[in-house]
Every structure is written in C-alpha cells, then in structure tokens.
Amino acid sequence: MKNQLKINSEFFYKDPYSFFREARELSPVLYTELFQRTGWLVTGYKEAESILKDSRFIKEETKVVPQDKQTIPKSIMPAISLNRKMMLFRDAPDHTRLRNLVNKAFTPKMVENLRTTVNEIADYLITNMRGKATHELISDFSYLLPVFVITDLLGVPKEDRDLFRRWSDAFIKFIDFNTTIEDLELVTKDIVEASNYFRNLISERRRQSKEDLISSLIHAEESGDKLTEDEMIASCLLLLIAGHETTVNLITNGYYLLLKHPQQYKVLKNDRSLIPSAIEEILRFESPVIFTSRWAAEDFDFLSNSIKKGDLFMVSLGGANYDSSVTNNPEEFDITRKNIKHLSFSTGPHFCLGAPLARLEGQIAIEKLLHHLDNPVLIEEPTRRANVAFRGFNHLRIRANIK
Template identity: 45%
Template structure:
C-alpha cells in the first residue's frame, strides 16, 4: 500500500540520495511515511547532511533567512574573507557561469535584484494576457493527439505545451524549440547533484552549457538590433537601470526560465492526469463539476509534487526538531514528504480534488517561492480543461507509470492513453 509504514535500513536511506533506483524511487511514499513517523529530522553522516520531512519543519527552514543557498554565506565571516577567488579556468566553467547567475541558487541581495527584474513577467496582469494564447496552444495539441494511433500524453501534450509557452515568452523561434528538450533535461540532472555524475554526463553537461550559452548570446545580439515584444527585449530595454542584468546574468536567467518553466510544468500536467486516471471516481467528479479544475491542479501538486526536495545551508548552529544543525551543514527539505504530512493534511495519501484547505509546499515558500507558480497553475488549469473537453473517456494504456530517472524532479517520460 502507498501509505504502508515500515522500517528502512541505513543502506536503504543512503541509496535514496544516490542514483535513481527504480525500487526505491518509483514509489517514494513508504519512505516518506517512515521519515515522518520515525525520523523527521535525520542526520546522514556519510553526506554530512540533514533530512527534514515534516511540514512545519520544512516550512520553517524555507522561510528562515538563517538558512541560505550560497556556501560562502554559511561560513563564519573570517572564513568568508579568507576564501580564495573561485578559479574560472576549469572544464566546468561554462556550467558554473550559468549556475552562479541563477537566482534560484543565490541569496539576497543578488537574488532580490535578479528576481525583481524578471518578476513583472509573472504578474496576474501578465498571466491574463497569456491566457488566450495558452488556450489556443492546448487546443491545437489536444486535437492533434486524436490523430495518433497510440497517444502519448507526455510527448504530445504535457511536454510541448509549457515549452511553446516559455519559448514564446522569451522570443525563441518555433523552429528552435526542439533543441531545448535535451538541454533542459541535462540541466535537470545537473541540479540533481552528485548521484549520476559519470564522465560521459560531465561531457554532456559542459557541451549543453556551451551550446545554450552560445544560442542565447546570439538571440540577445539579434534583439539588441531588432527588439520585439518578448521578455529578452524587455530586459534589454532596462539596460540603463543601475541594477540591470549583465549579459551573462541575462543568458543564465533565460536558461533558468527554460528549465524551471518547463520541467516542473510538464510534471504537474502529467502527474495530475495520472492521478485522475488512477482515481476514476475523481475524474468523473471533475467531468461533472469542472469548477473544481483549479482545486484539482492544487491537489495534483500536493499529491505527486513535481519537485520532491530542495536544499539549504545553515548559516548558524540551529535547533530543529530536538536536533542541532551545525553551521555550514546541508539541510535537504523533503517537499514530497511534507505534502503527505498527516499533521497538516487529513488523509494525506488520499487523492481528493476538492481538498480544502490545501496549503502545499510544491512551490516551496519564503524568499525562493517559485516565481513561475502563477504560470504553472494557469497552464495546469488550461491543460486539464482541454483534456476533459476532448477526452472525457480517457484511460491509461500503460501497465505502470514510466517515471523518469531523476530523484529531484518527479515526472513521467511517457504516458500512453486510450
């Protein structure tokens, strides 16, 4: 059973934070139940890392500015001052030049400045302007699915929808979108960390960073000469501001928006549809009452969170759950576990599209609350509306979900339907 509680051996816990393991990761919920019930704040000696799973503790870590993203901000002041400059002459320089300029991985004031320059693109007014275009894209993709002999909801609908949307926002030509798929998947694996970093993958990562940097540098050069109505042109128009983005920051921000703007939304759409099709009574309920679509999206985010975890560093010694987290130690907060915490959600392992309240942490919280959450929600609602309209009798054709082999992001590689 999904909510069955059992004891996990040390070796099993260790394997959880290593490379993707089908037996361990395809169904993470028994492990989350174990953490929530028995070891909500657990220290892993071999990683010098803490694992935090309860909703209250996860929310606290995410909101407390004493937990930071940058290594140097977790060090004592004297140690920060003694740090040698970071060497740029390494094979990983193209990757580091992007990651070092991602707002996702920075603290204030840099994070605040980068986020502030981009945030206007995700306001309610901006979302309202995008709504009709997203509907048109979703309708076109849904209609095209009917022409396929064995429709794959991920490859034919859930993947292209957010890619087209974010590409249009950035100003990427339609003929270039297909290149983004591998680039985005590669950076999703880079974000996952050390579990699967083989020499081949290192080479792939560096090549992807070089290629995507060159691509956006060329696109930015075009927009400098011929501005259009897109995000890159808007950000370039602000170049006179004292806090304007440098070219490297602009390139890195475009890459981040591409990765974050589609990896999570593909999973949101696919995971929510999977849950609905695995719970036909909820699918029937939604068909009968489409006003529950926004609520169904929120429940999909909670029940099968697109991002399963994120990390912070303690900048001071910190007491949490009766444990002392030492300055500089990594804290891995388990979003997927927090969203199944019975202390916060009644019957947490039950999929209920009418659940209220539903204050899940799928988009994190605090200063790093997902900037693109309004866009992801809008795309999710429009996607469900299109699926219900075109395919009210949809059923799963696969015997079991084909989960992608990524520990950080939870989503399917394919999802065949009838």
C-alpha cells in the same frame, strides 16, 4: 550522528513517499546519507516551511563550504558558474535584485493575458492528436504545451524549440542529488551550448527589440541597476527550464492520477469548477519538484539539533506534503479537499516566480483533456524518470478517441 536510512534509487523513483514517511517517523529533520549527499533530510511540513523562510538557511554554497571541500573539477566549472548566476541559487541582496528585475518583465497581469494563447496552443495540440487511436501524452501534449508557451514568451524562434529538450534534460541532471562527476561532465557541454544560444539571441534583441520577455529583460531596470550579460543568460535559461520541466510533470502526473482514480475523474468531468482545487491536490499529491536544498549559514541550534555552518539541508517538498499533522489522510488523493496546503512551489523568498503561469497551464491542460479525450484508458503502467528531485514519467501511453 549519521542515521543509516537505506534507500535504493529504483525503489525511490517508484514510491518516495514511503521512504519520506519512514524518515519523518524517525525525525522530521534527520541527519542521513541520501544518494550522493550527506546532510539533514527534512520531511516535516512545519520544519520545511520554517527552513525555507529562515535567512540562516541559504543557497550560496560558496559562502559556507570551505574552498578545500568544494571539490569541483575544472571540466564542469562553466556550468557551475552559470548556475551560480541564477536567482534560484543566490541569496539577498543579489537574489532580491535579480528577482525584482525578472518580476518586472513577468507580472501576474502578463500571465493572465496569456490565457488566450495557452488555450489556443492546447487546442492546436489536441487537433494534432485527432485521427489516432493511441497517444503518448507527453510527446503529443504535456511536454509541448509548456515549451510552446515559454518559448513564445521569451521570444525563442519556433524553429529552435527542439533544441531545448536536450539542454533542459542536461540542466535537470545537473542539479539532481543523484549525479556523479562523470554525469556532470557529460552534461556541461549542453549547458554551455544553451548559454551560447541565449548570448546570440540577446545580442539580436539588443539590435532590434521585440515584444518578448528577452527584450523586456534588456530594458528592465531597477534603481539604476542592470542585469549583467551573464545574469541575463542565466535568467533566460532558468525561466526556460523551470518553465517547462515542471509543468510537463504537473500535467502528466495530474492526468495519470485522474485515470487511476475513476471516481475522481467522473466528479471533475461533471463539475469543472473543481479544476483549480484539483490542480492544488495534484500538486500536493505528486509534486513535480520533490526536493530543494539549503545550506546552514552559521552554527546554531535548530529544533534541538546542533547545526554546523555549511551543513546541507535536503528539504523534501514532496515529503512535507504528506505530513499528516497538516493534511488529513495525506495518502488519499481527493480533489474535493478544502484548504489544501502544499509546499510544491516552495515558500519564502524563493517561492516559485512562475506559479501563476504553472497554475494557468495546468488548469487549461486538464480541462482540455477532460473535454476532448473520450473513454481514455492507460495502455501500460508508466515508468518514472530517473531523477530524484524532479518527479515525472518517461512516457504516458493512452488509448482515447479525440472529440
């Protein structure tokens, strides 16, 4: 039976956690309507964790939802087919093949080697903020840092970096829960443009390889298997978008939280060894990705619920992070917590491939902001971006002297 939990998007963007608490109190796995979707809303930590690790919950909708219920207009098909080539929307064995290939080009060692680059980029951005009394932190710093890092890593020329904001906005709109077919039609054009861009860049690298991730992807090979051209384009686009839409929110959410909790700010400023755990608490408290989804692959019983093949599971990572059966006083932001548990990078086979890079960028960004920004104050209360799955701000305006 469908539950009638009511939520309006304005309220949700401001405070999704009260809504998740209300849902969890009704049931940690609740059949309900949510924005444009109907399915099982999962807000319990253990329940979310077991779904994400269980191969009966899958990513490929086409395998389980009957063709006649997949009412996809032709006009958005190009973007849909590109999405379906991304590892994020695939299941084993294709998921495993794609992930292993990209993993070869994207190793933790390679990420650790990026420490100097990330530091240099952060210093460069801070230098550009000097001489101004007020700053919009997203456009001055937290958007640019991950974009510079991921475009450098992929091998996107510097002069093309600006193209990606529109393409990336289009993509996150495309995968959000709260989008209408009209929205999707509008953004499909941008997604096709982005894929043409990568098609050209890949053929350039085929002619002349460089020291970058695109060239490594071209060479990456496993058991004689290669990425098809479309899979390679989809992987580049996924890395690019996953690589900055999320990290910009980690940095901005994190700095905002510290400004709103002056005591915690002081503790962290005086003891930088707490930065890694502060980043984990920021991830838990304001997860940049608050939702992901899965489809039931078959009919089965799950936690006393009768699940039907093709049922949608809207897994709330942000909701799970606030489950008091796993975290004491989850509504308290505390950077000194021990053994922080969160699902912000998901878990199971789709565990975020970029987690080591995201952590590195988050840690360096917060350290630089703490070190260089003197007496920072919020100029106004920021507003949230209108997106259900990705949690970030439109702007973060602050006043601070830059050391």
